[in-house]
Amino acid sequence: MTKGSNLSLTALSENVGSAIISLGWSSPTGEGDADVSVLLLDAGGKVRSDADFYFYNNPVAADGSVQLLGKEPTGDGSEDRISFDLTAVPAEVERIVVAASRYEGARFGELDDLKVTLADAGGESLLQFVIEDAGEVSAIIFGELYRRADEWKFRAVGQGYESGLAGLATDFGVDVDDDEPDSETAAAPEVPVPVVPAAAAEPETGPAAMLEAVPAPRGPVDATEETAPKKRAARPRTAKKKVTPPRAPVKSLAENESWRQARLFPVSALKSDRDRETRATSVLLSVMAQVPRFGRRVTAPFGAPSGRMETFTEVSLPHGDTPRRPDGVIRVERAGKLWTALVETKTNGNPLRSDQVQAYMDIAARRGYEAVITLSNDVALEGSPLVDVKIDRRRKHQVALWHLSWAEVAHQAQMLIRHEGVGNAARTWLLQDLLHYLQHENSGCHGFQNMGAAWVPVRNGIGDETLCQGDPRALEVVESWERLIRQVCLRLGGELGQKVLPAQRTRRGTDPGARRARLADQLCLEGRLQAELRVEGAPGLLTLSADLRTAKLRTSVEIPAPEQGYPLTWAKRLVRRLAEAPADLHVETLVEGETGGPRGTLERLRPEPADLLPRDGSTRITGFRLSLFKGMGSGRGSAESGFIRSVDDAVQRFYSSVVVHLDAPVSGRAAATATAKERASV
Numbered sequence: 001m002t003k004g005s006n007l008s009l010t011a012l013s014e015n016v017g018s019a020i021i022s023l024g025w026s027s028p029t030g031e032g033d034a035d036v037s038v039l040l041l042d043a044g045g046k047v048r049s050d051a052d053f054y055f056y057n058n059p060v061a062a063d064g065s066v067q068l069l070g071k072e073p074t075g076d077g078s079e080d081r082i083s084f085d086l087t088a089v090p091a092e093v094e095r096i097v098v099a100a101s102r103y104e105g106a107r108f109g110e111l112d113d114l115k116v117t118l119a120d121a122g123g124e125s126l127l128q129f130v131i132e133d134a135g136e137v138s139a140i141i142f143g144e145l146y147r148r149a150d151e152w153k154f155r156a157v158g159q160g161y162e163s164g165l166a167g168l169a170t171d172f173g174v175d176v177d178d179d180e181p182d183s184e185t186a187a188a189p190e191v192p193v194p195v196v197p198a199a200a201a202e203p204e205t206g207p208a209a210m211l212e213a214v215p216a217p218r219g220p221v222d223a224t225e226e227t228a229p230k231k232r233a234a235r236p237r238t239a240k241k242k243v244t245p246p247r248a249p250v251k252s253l254a255e256n257e258s259w260r261q262a263r264l265f266p267v268s269a270l271k272s273d274r275d276r277e278t279r280a281t282s283v284l285l286s287v288m289a290q291v292p293r294f295g296r297r298v299t300a301p302f303g304a305p306s307g308r309m310e311t312f313t314e315v316s317l318p319h320g321d322t323p324r325r326p327d328g329v330i331r332v333e334r335a336g337k338l339w340t341a342l343v344e345t346k347t348n349g350n351p352l353r354s355d356q357v358q359a360y361m362d363i364a365a366r367r368g369y370e371a372v373i374t375l376s377n378d379v380a381l382e383g384s385p386l387v388d389v390k391i392d393r394r395r396k397h398q399v400a401l402w403h404l405s406w407a408e409v410a411h412q413a414q415m416l417i418r419h420e421g422v423g424n425a426a427r428t429w430l431l432q433d434l435l436h437y438l439q440h441e442n443s444g445c446h447g448f449q450n451m452g453a454a455w456v457p458v459r460n461g462i463g464d465e466t467l468c469q470g471d472p473r474a475l476e477v478v479e480s481w482e483r484l485i486r487q488v489c490l491r492l493g494g495e496l497g498q499k500v501l502p503a504q505r506t507r508r509g510t511d512p513g514a515r516r517a518r519l520a521d522q523l524c525l526e527g528r529l530q531a532e533l534r535v536e537g538a539p540g541l542l543t544l545s546a547d548l549r550t551a552k553l554r555t556s557v558e559i560p561a562p563e564q565g566y567p568l569t570w571a572k573r574l575v576r577r578l579a580e581a582p583a584d585l586h587v588e589t590l591v592e593g594e595t596g597g598p599r600g601t602l603e604r605l606r607p608e609p610a611d612l613l614p615r616d617g618s619t620r621i622t623g624f625r626l627s628l629f630k631g632m633g634s635g636r637g638s639a640e641s642g643f644i645r646s647v648d649d650a651v652q653r654f655y656s657s658v659v660v661h662l663d664a665p666v667s668g669r670a671a672a673t674a675t676a677k678e679r680a681s682v
Contacts (some may be wrong), residue, residue, distance in 0.1 A: 001129040006155040008148075009118075009126065016152065017087045018121040018499075018534065023100050024079040025111040025143055032111050034100040036080040037165060038066050039172050041095040046173030048092065053174045055165065062301045065089045065243075066096075067499065070420075083499055083536060084145070086152055089221040095146045097157075097172065101139040101165035106161065108134035116142040118154055123537055129156035138164040164492060264430070265437040276347040276444040278313070280437075281327045281375075285311035285343070288330070288432045291427040297412045299330060301401045302341065302371050307334030317363050324359050330373070340369040346376035347406075347444030352385045358402070361389050364399040371400045377404045379448050379483035383512035407447030410438045411490040419497030448487045449638035453478045456636060462527040474520040478529070482516070484644060485531045485544070488651050492535070495652075503532040503541050523548075535655070539662045545653060546632055546643075553646060555654035556627035558590065559662060567621050571609040574624060578602055581658050586627040587612065592620040626662075628654050 001007065009016040023036050036056035042048055054061065059068035065088040065242035069081040082098065084456040089096070098116065102108060114131040129143055137160030144155050161168045166176045254261075265283045270276050288295035289311045296306055312329040328343035342360045346352055352374050360372045378386055380403040389401060413435045416422050422431065438445045454473035461467030467474065485502050504515075523529060527549040533542040536555065562570055578585065587605055589597035589612045597614050605611055614621070630653070633646035 001127055001154075001156040003129075003131075003156055003158045005151050007127055008118075009145075009152045009154060013120040014118040015124075016126075017085070018501075018536075019084045019086060019145075019152075020119045020123070020536070020637045021082045021084065021098055021143075022117045023082075023098070023120070024113065024115050025108075025116070026113045027111050027328045032106070033071075033078060033112070034080075034102045034106075034108070035454075036068060036082060036098070036100050037164075037169070038068070038082060039097040039099070039169070039174070040066070040089070040093045041097060041172060042092050043368060045095070050174050051417070052093075053172075055168055060297075061088075063088050063090070064499075073368050083646050085499075085501075086145075093628070095144050097141055097144045099139060099141045099165075099168055101168065103138070105138075106220050106433040107136045107138055108140055108610065111149055114140070114142075116156075118143075120458050121534055121536075123539060127154060128156070131158045131160075135160055141168070152530045164360055257262075263296050264433045264435065267365040267437060267440045270442050270444075271511040273348050273350055273444070277327060277345050277350075277443075278434060280406075280443060280445050281343065281345045282313050283434060283437055284315060284375075285330065287430050291416075291430055293422050293427075294412060294416055294431060297416070298404070298409065299332065301343070302372075302373060303400065304330070304332050304339050304341070305334040305337075307332045309333075316368070319359055319363050319607050324363060326360055326363075327375075339368075339371075340364075341373050341402075344372065344374050346374075349377050349444075349450055351378070352376055354386045354389060357387045358389045361391070361399055361401060365397055369399060371402055373402045374402055375404045375406065375409075377406055377445070377447050377449055378403075379407065379477060379486050381482055381486075381512065384479060384516075405447055405487070405490075406445040407487045407490045408437060410435060410445075410447070411494045413438070414494030415497060418494070423677055444639065447482075447490075448483045449644060451484070451636040451643055452476050453636075455480065455643070458523075459548050459634070467524050471520075471524065474523050475516060478516050478520045478523060481529045481531070481546075484647060485533070488544075488648060489533060492533070492655060494649060496535070496655075498536040500533075500536070501534050502536045505532070533651070538655075538659050542655070542659065544647070546647070548632075551632045551634070553630045553632050554627055554649045555630075555650050556625055557659060557662070558623055558625045559656075561590075561625040563622045566645070568611050570621070571605075571612040573613075575602070575605055575609045577661050578626075578658070579661075581626075581661060582628065582653075584628070585658060586629070588625040588626075588627070589614065589621055590623040590625055592622050597621070626658055628658065 009019070016134070023034075025032065025034060027033075029515045035056050037053070039047055039054075040052035047053055051058075054068060056068070061067065064085050066085075067083040067130040069083055071078045080100070084096070086274075096133050100108075108114065108131075111134070114134055115128060116131075117125055119125045131140065131142065134140060139161035141157045141159045141161075143157050145152055146155065147153075161171075164171075169176050198414055209427035211405055227274050265279070267279075270279060288298055289309050294310065295309045295311075296304075299307075299309075309332045311328065311331075313327065314325055315329045316323045316325050318324075326342040327345040330340045330341045330343060342364055344352065344357055347628075357374060359373065364370075364372050374386065376386070377433045380386055385392070385401075386403055387401075391398065391401075413431050417428060417431050417435060422428055437443055454476035458467060458473050458477045461471070461473075482502075489502055526548060529546040529548070531544045533544065535542055539559045543554075543556045543558075545556075546552075549553070561567075561573075574587070581602055583601065583603035585602040586599060587602055588599035591597040591614055598612050599620070630646065630650045633641050633643040639646040
């Protein structure tokens with residue numbers, strides 16, 4: 001692209017629900033660097049609030065629309081990647097500005113090879129814009145995404161700012177504060193912790209200076225709260241904070257492998273469900289308060305501000321004749337205001353009780369609290385609440401009801417420990433001990449682990465062909481399958497440090513209940529449960545199919561044929577790339593206008609890749625499908641022989657043994673399909 005030009009993403013690819021934008025540069029010394037930032041703008045060209053400004057102090061949007069993925073070294077420079085889920089961008093956002101900035105007097109004119117590239121969800125590079133006249137500026141807008149008639153376009157901008165990131169942000173309506181700290185922070189020591197709100201012992205210090213939206217006014221507060229001194233609302237600060245990566249683990253001093261390290265959160269004394277609930281709540285809430293970045297990750301999707309967080313357990317609150325004791329309370333202070341949430345916890349697969357949650361909703365409404373958070377092994381689905389509660393719309397103060405799965409908690413801990421860091425060795429150790437506790441078999445915090453009472457009757461009904469369309473048990477199984485897939489995405493994403501999401505082939509806004517009813521009818525007719533996962537960086541969608549008639553799981557991925565070269569060369573390169581893949585991997589050639597082409601196991605094809613070519617040399621090859629088959633667990637639970645465990649194992653094995661070998665394209669550029677708009681990388 002050239003400066004000022006624009007392109008429609010849908011004209012380049014049909015796979016643009018998600019996109020990756022990469023900003024790259026190099027320097028003669030190999031030490032020059034810059035930092036990326038993103039601004040979401042409304043029709044007036046301004047941010048809706050300071051929360052629409054994403055940079056190193058605020059890297060992730062709560063709705064998943066923006067995520068700064070970090071840097072990757074590239075020769076003499078680096079490349080910063082940003083993930084966009086364009087389907088999740090709020091409707092009132094019309095432009096997304098992508099920029100970068102330098103600090104301490106550094107200028108972009110000192111860097112070489114300034115460029116921005118955009119890739120679709122499959123990883124196929126769609127466009128590139130090279131900036132050749134950066135000049136003596138400390139910030140540059142590389143480009144912008146914008147809406148036109150319900151489609152997204154990209155414009156190559158290349159506009160520089162001499163006033164740096166703060167000046168750029170101010171021009172778009174962000175109220176930044178880079179000069180001096182708030183009065184309440186002046187006496188507090190600066191703590192070098194990245195991207196976190198203030199900890200309980202660090203009120204309004206450096207970590208609390210991260211970019212924040214000022215919280216909305218809350219309901220009535222206690223008298224002691226009203227007498228607290230007023231605090232000026234903190235403005236976003238673009239001052240960069242030092243990142244302290246976790247230290248490499250040291251060699252164990254144990255005499256043998258049977259020795260077990262002492263744990264801050266032991267699980268050996270847990271004898272009952274009540275013990276598990278109490279311990280799990282206390283462990284989680286204490287770590288949230290002591291590891292601010294983790295606490296912020298957990299509460300941000302529920303509307304909590306960034307600030308000083310305190311957590312409590314077994315709090316007694318009046319409710320009629322008998323006081324109620326919620327499992328926990330979370331309070332966040334920001335700018336003299338309090339955000340409060342009651343927490344109700346369940347472990348070991350125990351269901352939430354509607355009467356308990358209803359009582360906490362009523363208490364929260366009377367006391368002016370903002371939310372009630374339920375926490376259990378179950379996974380909430382869109383349009384399918386886990387508990388039924390009545391909300392009195394006549395109340396001026398409304399309370400939000402949110403659900404959190406233990407699998408989501410473990411996912412956030414994994415992401416921070418393994419891929420992002422929390423900037424402090426002690427906090428890293430706390431997170432590691434939390435994750436060890438959650439994953440221990442005795443904690444009861446294993447996430448979704450039961451397909452439900454309908455699983456066995458539906459499986460048997462499909463086997464003997466007695467299951468009829470409209471059977472409500474089929475709908476129950478479809479809902480359990482969707483919960484399982486969401487959990488599989490969380491676990492795989494935590495392992496990879498990448499975004500993994502279920503791919504829905506329905507239009508946005510479609511009624512989820514109607515969609516599940518159609519899938520239930522399909523299950524009755526075909527006897528199969530199917531799902532597609534979108535894995536960032538993968539060559540295509542990862543497809544998972546559970547055939548209840550044959551009791552087999554199939555994991556597969558389709559890769560398009562290269563645009564140039566000869567079919568025999570494609571086949572040889574593909575087989576060569578799969579040198580470390582399992583011998584029982586099935587490879588199928590996809591041909592135009594036919595249901596299927598030649599196929600065989602990798603073991604048979606390795607000596608003769610030409611067997612993948614159709615006998616009719618004129619038949620056009622459109623791609624290849626790679627599949628692994630595995631026996632399906634029969635039990636409804638997550639035991640070793642259970643269905644849930646078999647699905648987890650199948651996805652992990654397929655990704656680690658097959659998909660990882662397909663990250664790079666088989667040949668330079670992937671092919672367009674028959675529609676000329678569909679692209680994906682090999």
